[in-house]
Each structure stands twice: as structure tokens, then as C-alpha cells.
Amino acid sequence: MLYDLDGVIVDSKSTIVEALRDVAGVALGTLPPPEQVRCLAYLPPVQVLTELGVADAAEVFDAQFDTAYARHARRSRLVAGMTAAMWRVRMAGRRQAIVTMQRRHRLNRLPLGEVFDLVDTIVCFEDATPKPAPDPLWLALDRLHIRPDQACFIGDTASDMQAGRAAGVIVYGAAWGYQDAAALVAAGADGLLTEPADVVGLVLGDRSVTVGYDSSATGMTVRSGSSP
Structure with a gap:
């Protein structure tokens, strides 16, 4: 099992939003509205800053983001x-990995605790x-x-879905993360997980998992889960 980190394992959206607001605020001279940043937070941080109008966004990000993130x-x-x-998956004998766009030196600022052992x-x-x-x-x-x-691979953004499909793995969208179910399906998710317990069902085949999305009806169609 492969997992994205932010949004899937760690609920970090508020951290990312406020850090990016601080960085953009210094560059622009005024803090952007939190909701504006929140709507963009699923994008790579440099792209978010660019969308907010920050010039030389990559340089600004490299110079200021770590300090804001730590705050x-x-x-x-x-x-x-x-x-x-993840403990259940581990106990079932499955190997697990995290694939993240976080830089390694920031991991210790997150409350990962036992995740490192899993x-x-x-x-x-x-x-x-x-x-x-x-x-x-x-x-x-x-x-x-x-x-x-x-x-x-379990991810929560369109880029996760695209990466998973390009890598040739089964890719599931975590609907509790940065992007909603419709966006994940549109990006090519093979199925959706609506809560972390569905991860166990996906591996052990003992729960239902969402495999379709219909925004015009109830929103979801379901079948019995099975291990990939």
C-alpha cells in the first residue's frame, strides 16, 4: 500500500493555508483571504503563490515557506x-510506504508519531x-x-490520481482529503474511500468501498471491497 501524506494521513490543510497566506502576504503587502487560499491549497505551493499573484513565486517560496510552515x-x-x-494493514502483512511532495526536513514538524513505525x-x-x-x-x-x-496508491488530489495511473498502480481517492470526490473521479480514480476504515476493507476485502460517483443522484455507487 502506498499513501500520500498531506490530506490522507495528516490533516494539514490549515497549516498549509496559513503558511501560504503568510508568504503571500509578505510578497504582496497584504494577506489574501483565507478562503481564496483554501480553494487553491490542493495545488503545489509554488503554483498557489503564482495564482495569488506573487512574482518569482519559486524564489519567494524557497526563501520564506519553511519559517511560515514552522509557525x-x-x-x-x-x-x-x-x-x-494502517496498523490493521501492517498486521495483515502488507508493506506500506508514503509518497509525498513534502520536503524531508519538514516531516519532523508534523505529528507523525507512530506513523514512522508503520x-x-x-x-x-x-x-x-x-x-x-x-x-x-x-x-x-x-x-x-x-x-x-x-x-x-491512496491519494487525495488530481495529481495523485494522475501519478498513480501513470505508474500503473490501482489508485483510490481519499474523499476526506484536499479535493472532493467529483474531482478525484474526474482525475481518474479507480475508486473512492469515504473514511479511513475503508482502507482496511480495500486490503482485507471485508467492507464496501465506493467505486463510482454520480453528482446528479445520490453521489455514490458502492460495491463490495476486494484486495488489489
Whole structure:
């Protein structure tokens, strides 16, 4: 099992939003409205700053984001139920990895705790060409010694879905993360998970998992889960 970090394992959206507001505020001379940043937060941070009108966004990000991130990292929390699900997966004998666009030095600012003990490897931004490229997923699979057709990736953004499909793995959208179910399906998700407990069902085949989305009707169609 492969997991994205922000939004899937860690509820970090408030941290990211406030850090980006601070960085943009220094560059622009005024803080952008929180809702404006929140609506963009699923994008890579440099792209968010560009969308907010920050000139030389990459340079500004590199110079200021770490300080702002450290100031707000206490807002982050583990997604309720996620570590329990990961423990069940671990106890079932499955190898687990995190594939994230976070830089490695920021991981210790997050409340990961036992998550470090539950995964076999963590692939960070600097380890490979970042998502939506498939490279970080391939690197994780190589470290786990498993083939793409043996793996499943759980992400919460369109770039996660695109990376998973390009890597040749089954890709599921975590509907509790940064983007909603409709966006994840539109980006090519093979299915949706509506709560962390569905991760266990996906592996053990003992729960229902969402595999379709119909915004004109009830929103979701369901079938019995099965292990990829």
C-alpha cells in the first residue's frame, strides 16, 4: 500500500493555508483571504503563490515557506482513524510506504508519531521528480520490492490520481482529503474511500468501498471491497 501524506494521513490543510497566506502576504503587502487560499491549497505551493499573484513565486517560496510552515505546523493533526487502519494493514502483512511532495526536513514538524513505525519507506519531494510524474511511486515500489500491478496508491488530489495511473498502480481517492470526490473521479480514480476504515476493507476485502460517483443522484455507487 502506498499513501500520500498531506490530506490522507495528516490533516494539514490549515497549516498549509496559513503558511501560504503568510508568504503571500509578505510578497504582496497584504494577506489574501483565507478562503481564496483554501480553494487553491490542493495545488503545489509554488503554483498557489503564482495564482495569488506573487512574482518569482519559486524564489519567494524557497526563501520564506519553511519559517511560515514552522509557525503553523502545530495546527496539523493525524486524520482520525488513519493510524488504526494502517496498523490493521501492517498486521495483515502488507508493506506500506508514503509518497509525498513534502520536503524531508519538514516531516519532523508534523505529528507523525507512530506513523514512522508503520511504513517501510517515505519518498519525499527531493527523492524523485514529483507527482504527477510517476517517478516517486516507482521509487517507493522499488524500495518495497513489489510490482505496480501488486500495489494500490491512496491519494487525495488530481495529481495523485494522475501519478498513480501513470505508474500503473490501482489508485483510490481519499474523499476526506484536499479535493472532493467529483474531482478525484474526474482525475481518474479507480475508486473512492469515504473514511479511513475503508482502507482496511480495500486490503482485507471485508467492507464496501465506493467505486463510482454520480453528482446528479445520490453521489455514490458502492460495491463490495476486494484486495488489489
